[in-house]
Amino acid sequence: MNMVSETNPVAAGAALHPCWSCKGPVANRALFCSVCGAVQGPGAVDHFTRLGIAETFEVDLRELERQYFGFQRRLHPDRFASRTPRERALSQQQAVALNEAYETLRDPLKRAAYLLRRRGRTVDIDGAATVNDPALLMEAMEMREALADAESPADVSKIAAKADAEVLACQCAISGALGADDLDRAANLTTRLKYLYKLADEARARKAKMTRPML
Amino acid sequence: MAYSDKVIDHYENPRNVGTFEKGDQDVGTGLVGAPACGDVMKLQIKVSAEGVIEDAKFKTFGCGSAIASSSLVTEWVKGKTLEEAAAIKNTEIAQHLALPPVKIHCSVLAEDAIKAAVADYRKKKNSEAAE
Numbered sequence: 235m236n237m238v239s240e241t242n243p244v245a246a247g248a249a250l251h252p253c254w255s256c257k258g259p260v261a262n263r264a265l266f267c268s269v270c271g272a273v274q275g276p277g278a279v280d281h282f283t284r285l286g287i288a289e290t291f292e293v294d295l296r297e298l299e300r301q302y303f304g305f306q307r308r309l310h311p312d313r314f315a316s317r318t319p320r321e322r323a324l325s326q327q328q329a330v331a332l333n334e335a336y337e338t339l340r341d342p343l344k345r346a347a348y349l350l351r352r353r354g355r356t357v358d359i360d361g362a363a364t365v366n367d368p369a370l371l372m373e374a375m376e377m378r379e380a381l382a383d384a385e386s387p388a389d390v391s392k393i394a395a396k397a398d399a400e401v402l403a404c405q406c407a408i409s410g411a412l413g414a415d416d417l418d419r420a421a422n423l424t425t426r427l428k429y430l431y432k433l434a435d436e437a438r439a440r441k442a443k444m445t446r447p448m449l
Numbered sequence: 450m451a452y453s454d455k456v457i458d459h460y461e462n463p464r465n466v467g468t469f470e471k472g473d474q475d476v477g478t479g480l481v482g483a484p485a486c487g488d489v490m491k492l493q494i495k496v497s498a499e500g501v502i503e504d505a506k507f508k509t510f511g512c513g514s515a516i517a518s519s520s521l522v523t524e525w526v527k528g529k530t531l532e533e534a535a536a537i538k539n540t541e542i543a544q545h546l547a548l549p550p551v552k553i554h555c556s557v558l559a560e561d562a563i564k565a566a567v568a569d570y571r572k573k574k575n576s577e578a579a580e
Contacts, residue, residue: 358484364561365482374482374489378510425484432487436510 251277254324265308265328273314275324276331281348284335291349291409293339302336342405342430346424348414355417357424365425374429381437387444394437401430452513452548461516464524466505469493474577477570479562483554488515492562494526494534496570502526502534507562514552516558518542526563535567 250259258269259431262277263284282289285301309329314322338344347357365371384390404427411420452460468491469476475496482489488511495504505523509516521542526534540554542548 273483318501360485364558365484366565368480371480371482371489374487375491375508375510378489379508428484429482429487429489435487 273325281335291412346408357421390441397434455546456517457521460513463520465506477566479565481561483548483558494566516557518555522559531567
């Protein structure tokens, strides 16, 4: 009945709680009770366990997508149209939890921050904390200045391509740092990745603006 | 979200945009960033022998609120002593510009930037005195 339990026996997700409907044992990560088949609310499991994939930075995006859409299909509102209000509500809560897990894990920046948080390190990619890393800030300032000074679409394209390459290199470095359990370095690189994303975004926006009148 | 008139004014006509020579002995540089927006802000002060800020410049890559906050701070610190400049609170900046709650961190960034610039200038002076 349950796809997750067969593919990925993770301890956290294998923990049991009683089904709200039949009181039978059901895994925290399960969408449905294996005894009575009733849909379950989202259990207290991490994003990786929820989507039934291994906890690593090196996520296979195709597998992630397959798992996510597979689960979402089983929670489609049409399947619950004739069910009780409680079951409809639980299926929606499950869908929301799966969404959040998917959105977090498919984005390398959010995934890196999430993995760091799981290991007790907070990287504030959304918060108000001020970065105080002179080397990182100097690099960010120089790259943004270069973009501001670029005058031709070709120059902007060059910066955009460089930003994209730096994004990939930074992701590789994050993977290495997390693999080596070097959390300081991984946290630092994750903040850098946020700045590189911003640079790549700005370069794309600038390019679009420059080329628009020619359309 | 609507920006206040003061934010738009500073955003469209930023005051004191530019750069001083970082290595000059009478210049203090503060470089700060907020990962939330991927913003980066540079704020520099030129200080007289009496310890009064004669001029200030900034360069900010960020949203309208971040640009307005740093622009406003460069206006405010001119003529102030280092102590007075370092005592500027983000709440004063946010209040003056009527920043909405989601943009308060931009004013925090500007406060951090002026503090960093003052600290950089003092560090320079101290190492000069030690020589």
